[in-house]
Amino acid sequence: MKKKPRIGILGTAKGSHVQALAISLQGLGAEVILVDPKRMTSYLPEPRTVRCERDGSSETMGDLDALVVRSLPGGSLEQVIYRVNVLHRLENLGLKVINSAGLIEKTVDKFYTSALLAEAGLPVPRTVVTERFDEAMEAVRKLGTVVVKPVFGSLGKGMICIDDLDIAHRVFRALELGRYIYYVQEFLPSGNEDFRLFVVGDQVVSAMRRRGLNWKTNIACGSTAEKYRPEPAIAQLAIRTAKILHADYVGVDILVSGGMPYIIEANGIPGWAGLQSVTEVNLADVLAKYVLREIKTI
The missing domain is CATH 3.40.50.20 (Rossmann fold)
Incomplete structure (x- = not known):
């Protein structure tokens, strides 16, 4: 048997x-x-x-x-x-x-993820990461409207959009008290929408468009999910992201601003509840079959 x-x-x-x-x-x-x-x-x-x-x-x-x-x-x-x-x-x-320990280490840290993708030539927003208050303020002056994110975080929690130097001063001084890193990224207008692509192995198995009530498009922040068939260029960006990070499976968030796609995030322990609501594919089944193929039982 x-x-x-x-x-x-x-x-x-x-x-x-x-x-x-x-x-x-x-x-x-x-x-x-x-x-x-x-x-x-x-x-x-x-x-x-x-x-x-x-x-x-x-x-x-x-x-x-x-x-x-x-x-x-x-x-x-x-x-x-x-x-x-x-x-x-x-x-x-x-x-x-x-996913492997190495992949989790890469994707749990937004800075590390973005750095690896940028060094591989993939499009990411202009970003400044620093421990220095003055450098963070200078980033706002240079980039204009920015999104400030926690380096470790998910579901859109803790992200704020800043377009005023006085507000930036107050926010950054508060972060300084908590000994946080300043992760400052240029704000890219995208019509309050972006795309989540679910990559397993070397294939995009499903994708969704997320429409937000504001610039935050996380489902946890009240955005709605719509079925989405990604254009080949968008799908290839997600697949290249998975390959660069050496991911077995990954959720890749991409937005389009000014006609250009940008990779916003790669999640190494991605949820799929929102995506499952708009796709006929049973995503748990896809992942389970991948796992068993990897250990050569099917």
């Missing part, structure tokens, strides 16, 4: 994407093990011994066939670094991790 592939999902049972992916994997004949990212314990020098507690028992993670990362919660610097380094260790032990 053929052995069932054993697929771990890093996340909790409360997560809707975790639930959907678990159902899809089980429907394809896999055994699913939920791994709480806060309950991983490493033992050294014993080989392959990263264990996770679940349902009163424990699981040796090195014995899984693959691990899909669906949650990597925040915490102290030590906690976050440890959780990522557990993924690195599991990869070193030969476990297929989707």
